[in-house]
Amino acid sequence: SYDLTQPPSVSVSPGQTASITCSGDRLGDKYASWYQQKPGQSPVLVIYQDSKRPSGIPERFSGSNSGNTATLTISGTQAMDEADYYCQAWDSSTGVFGGGTKLTVL
């Protein structure tokens, strides 16, 4: 089975840049999506097709994907960005999620 690995936690100071990585075998050959999930809420798509932002997602969210690693970058991180973030890709028509990263803004 295909695995995606994320760091369990990332901490960032308000106004700074947060980077969350997602690693998988030749992940750069696939497209990665990123989802934000706040406590008690359903996931929200923040990045799709590696680097595209859905309507309504702030410009401070960006993404990249190359080699074995996809990266979600949040520039000028705000307190409201504190959440769990999940990467996701498709392998042989099966959806695979990373284990999730808890982003703490402190």
Place this chain on the structure above:
Amino acid sequence: QVQLQESGPGLVKPSQTLSLTCTVSGGSISSGSYFWSWIRQPAGKGLECIGRIYSSGSTNYNPSLKSRVTISLDTSKNQFSLKLTSVTAADTAVYYCARGIVAAGTNSYMDVWGKGTSVTVSS
């Protein structure tokens, strides 16, 4: 604005079948531009894709659940459903339905999610 709403029993006994329905409003489930997915999340844990169905009726299932899962469409009611047989406590989770965008290769992504429904497997 399309919305998805999960419904079904919140408690299922071990060895029985878990059945959930996702009602889609604000858009047609028959559109070839989308697929319809089920995802679950045990308390305090990560997300797991269960499977998806296209408007054609074609399905893809997570290999780890494939022997127990059926996803189906009811276009007359604009709903899609999940059946998971022989459940155990390990199937206790919040179950989400989601709409996916059909794209070539691995370009697909899920852009609209329901609020989720909690299912507990216990006698």
